[in-house]
Amino acid sequence: MLEQVLFLKKGDLLIAFDLLVYSMEVLEAIEYLHHHHRSVKIITITNDSSANIVQYADLSFFCETVGLKKSTLISLVAPMCLINCIVEGVIVRNPKRARQALREFQRVLLSNDRYYSQFEFNKLK
Numbered sequence: 001m002l003e004q005v006l007f008l009k010k011g012d013l014l015i016a017f018d019l020l021v022y023s024m025e026v027l028e029a030i031e032y033l034h035h036h037h038r039s040v041k042i043i044t045i046t047n048d049s050s051a052n053i054v055q056y057a058d059l060s061f062f063c064e065t066v067g068l069k070k071s072t073l074i075s076l077v078a079p080m081c082l083i084n085c086i087v088e089g090v091i092v093r094n095p096k097r098a099r100q101a102l103r104e105f106q107r108v109l110l111s112n113d114r115y116y117s118q119f120e121f122n123k124l125k
Contacts, residue, residue, distance in 0.1 A: 001029040010039035015086065017079060018046045018053045019063065030056045043086075045079050 002025070008014060014033060018026050033040050034056040044057040047064070054060045063079055091098040 001025050002032060005029045005033050005037075005040075008033065008037060008040045013041045013043065015043045015045065015083065016053060016057075018044065018051055019076075019079070020047060022051060022053075027052050045082065 005014060014030070016026050016030055030042055030044070030053050033042060041058045042056055044051075044053045044060045046053060046060065046062060048054075049060070049062055061082060
């Protein structure tokens, strides 16, 4: 993750999840951004207000985890709904940039032999 945040620039936003089992990789990347790229805004989504990443966030959201037992299934539906709302808000504010970013992502992804389009799957058989 640290390698990915190195390319963030002024005006970018990082949304970081750190739920239940906390990641040093996420913490190190957020610490780096906080200390070296203050112009990048950081939103954190975690289950604990005392999680280490919260201290570096510009805004934090907390997902309640109730009834944690070995047999409890932890659902990521609520955090994913939150992400969907954020993404939709970004797209509504700048649809041209969103389409351009999606096209570039698809171009790069599909130029890699490890990935293929669902429409090209039959060609592989």
